Amino acid sequence: MDLTPKSMKYRHSFHAGNFADVHKHVTLVALLDALLRKDAGFLYVDTHAGRGSYALDPAQAEWRDGIGKVLGATPRSPELVRWLALGCPKPATYLGSPMLAAAVLRELDRAALYESDPVECAALRESLAARARTHVACSDGYQAIKALLPPPQRRGLIFIDPPYEEPADFERVGEALTNGLQRFATGVFCVWAPIKHLDDLERWVTRLARRITRPLLLSQLWRAPRDARASLAGSALLIVNPPWRIEDRMRAWLPELQRILADNSGAGSAVSLIAPPAV
C-alpha cells in the first residue's frame, strides 16, 4: 500500500521549464525588477519554492514546449530578454522562482523561501547555502503569511505557487490572500493558478475579487481553448497591488510570449485589470 501523502508525490522537476513556468517566471522577474527600482529594501516570500534549480532532461517532454521554444526564438521584449539571461545560466539548467529571486535581490533585501518536501527543500538549502539574508524553511509555506507579514521594511512581494494537487489549494490561496492583505494591505501578492476550464477560473477570480479591496491584475496564457477541459489548458497569474507600469508592459510582452509558446488556433493570452469594488 502506498502511504505517501498525496502532496509528497508532486515533483516540480517533471514540469520545470514548461509553458506555465515560463509565463510565471517572466512575470516574477518583472515584478522583482519593479520593486528593485526603489532604493528601499524589501522582503521576498516564496510560499512554495521548489528545489530552485532543475536539470532539463532530454527524455522529458514538457520543457520543450516552454523554455525549449524560447531558446529557439529571438525574444525582443526587454522582460523576456532579461528573464532568459537569468533563467538559463548554463546549458540544460533551468532556474525556478527562489533562484531567480536570489539572482536579483540586493544586500538590503531579504528572502524567505518555504518548501514542505524534505528532499526538495534540502536541495534548495544546498543551492543557497552561501547566500546571506536568505532563509529557507522546510515547512508549510502558508504559515509564512502569519509569521512574516507585515515585514519591517513595509515593502514586499509574496509569491504563492502551490501544486494544486488538492482542490483545497484554491481555498487555501484565497485565505492566504485575504489574511495576507489584512496584515499587509500594500504588499504585492502574485498567485499562480492552472487554467483547466475558463468557467472555473472565472468563478474563482470573481469570488476572490469580492473579498479583496485592492487592484487586481489577471494575466492569462493558454495554449488550448480555455473551455476544452484539458488537464492544463493554460496558466494564470493573479497579481494584487500590481506595481506601476506592469500592466502596460505585460500588454507588450505577453502577446510576444504567446507567439513563441503557443501559436495554434486555440491559443491566446489576456491581461485584465480588476478595479477594487466601490465602497
Ligand SMILES: C[S@@+](CC[C@H](N)C(=O)[O-])C[C@H]1O[C@@H](n2cnc3c(N)ncnc32)[C@H](O)[C@@H]1O
Ligand atoms: C509548483 S511547485 C513550485 C515551483 C516554484 N515556485 C518555481 O516557480 O520554481 C510547488 C512546490 O510546492 C511544494 N509544496 C506543496 N505543498 C506545500 C506547502 N504547503 N508549503 C510549502 N511547499 C509546498 C511542492 O513540494 C512543490 O515543490
